[in-house]
Amino acid sequence: MSKLPNIGTTIFTIMSQMATEYNAINLSQGFPNFPVDKRLTDIVARLAAENVHQYMPMSGFPPLLEKIAKLTQQSYQRTVSPKDEILITAGATEGIFAAIQALVNANEQVIILDPSYDCYEAPILLCNAKPIRVPLNDNFTPNWETINAAANEKTKLIIINNPHNPTGKTWTESDFLQLEKLTDSFPNLIVLSDEVYEYITFEQPHISIHHRLKLWNRSIIVSSFGKSFHITGWKIGYLIAPEHLMKEIKKAHQFLVFSVNSISQAAISEYLDVVDVYSLGNFYQQKRDFFRDLLKDTKLELLPCEGTYFQAVSYAAISSENDLTFTKRLVTEFGVATIPISPFYANSKDTKCIRFCFAKDDATLIQAAERLMKL
Incomplete structure (x- = not known):
């Protein structure tokens, strides 16, 4: 069966x-079809001859965790703990899977905003929980009336995707105010924010959960080096979450992959010193x-x-x-x-x-x- x-x-x-x-x-x-930055491929070529081929620590390569903390501070003026609040994942998909498996219990509900990326629903079903699919408006903006109507005391998680795949839409300040109102109404509700395209926005600057101090303690933010650096085949991303949530997510992560590819972590750690995201x-x-x-x-x-x-x-x-x-x-x-x-x-x-x-x-x-x- x-x-x-x-x-x-x-x-x-x-x-x-x-x-x-x-x-x-x-x-x-x-996935991009143009060449990867030669500075990155040169780093990889050099590291291939060095001693970076064994298991990394479960949470990630410590210098890379430090660089992510620095990048988060520069990008969003948010201070996060490299040791306790960041996790390197085998792509954004593994991060999403680990977070849902760790935090969602049987018979709880998770709100997904449709059209939605296909990796959200399966881990919810594997938890014996219930995905609640709520359509966006016809112009692909959040419909807060239907979202609010879908939420109840059983709602454990709401998954948001900003910038949005497949439509390319982004959230506004008003949307985040509405999200904060929703979390006020349901104190146990957690936000899983898929922000893998965070550095790929155009006329309007990206608004992130990282900008929302009120939501920090109850949100998981998903990021992707694969998307940002045109290296989708590397399957490497990271999560940022408060320690009390991250502690649980790490429990699931360690039995999915334990640690992520070592040479890619070492290479990205160096590359972050020279690249302009x-x-x-x-x-x-x-x-x-x-x-x-x-x-x-x-x-x-x-x-x-x-x-x-x-x-x-x-x-x-x-x-x-x-x-x-x-x-x-x-x-x-x-x-x-x-x-x-x-x-x-x-x-x-x-x-x-x-x-x-x-x-x-x-x-x-x-x-x-x-x-x-x-x-």
Whole structure:
């Protein structure tokens, strides 16, 4: 008997496999196709000959923990304890899994805001807890009326994702005030804030849970070096949480991976001394603007993109097909792989929207746009 009877192959795997099968341009899965910073690869090459190949401490490489604390202070003016409040994880996904397994009990409830990334629900179900899927508004902003109506004394966790995958929307000051009101109403409610695209925002600066002093003691913030440094295959991220929550999360983490890849931790620790994370927003804004300009003469309607490296579009003016059928036809007939939005909803809601990843080199984006002009 399956513990996860309704969970199958992810849409990301399906679309990437189709991209390979049909030799299509892959703008589906969220990974860059341009080179990693040579400064980082040079560090890795040098470290490969050094003694950094054995287990790291369970919480993480101490110099890296110190660097993360310094980065958090610089970015958010928040002081965190490297020893007690930071955990290096095997990607953001493992961090999310460990946090949910550690903190959510059977029969408790977890609010997820749809459309939502697919790694949130499975660990909740494995806890014998209940995911409560609450749709965002049609413009992908939080609907606080429905969120408040969904919360009750059994609600252990609310998972937020800002900047938002798959839509590229970001939260406003007003949203955080509403979140704080919600936590005031339910003193045992914990916030799990997925902020893996925190350094990839555009016109408006990123507002983080780190900025919300009122929420520090009851929040877990998820970050990703893979997203920030174009090294998604390294699968390395980190959590920041108050000691009383982190103590529990570490208990689960130690039996998932114990410690994270040693050479990647040592390399990132050195790299943080030379890289400017604050240039990421400008780098990806140029990519976003370039891609949007390429698409402006297509029949696709460009939706707002405020952060991440994803561009959501509506194809309603082109076809009445459901988004899964439309994206498969995009691969087979036009040679471009994208991601439909409906799999991000519990009820597979079809909004006639699809998601492109623009974290690609210019030649790839130009070639994709040429094909999309034929729609």
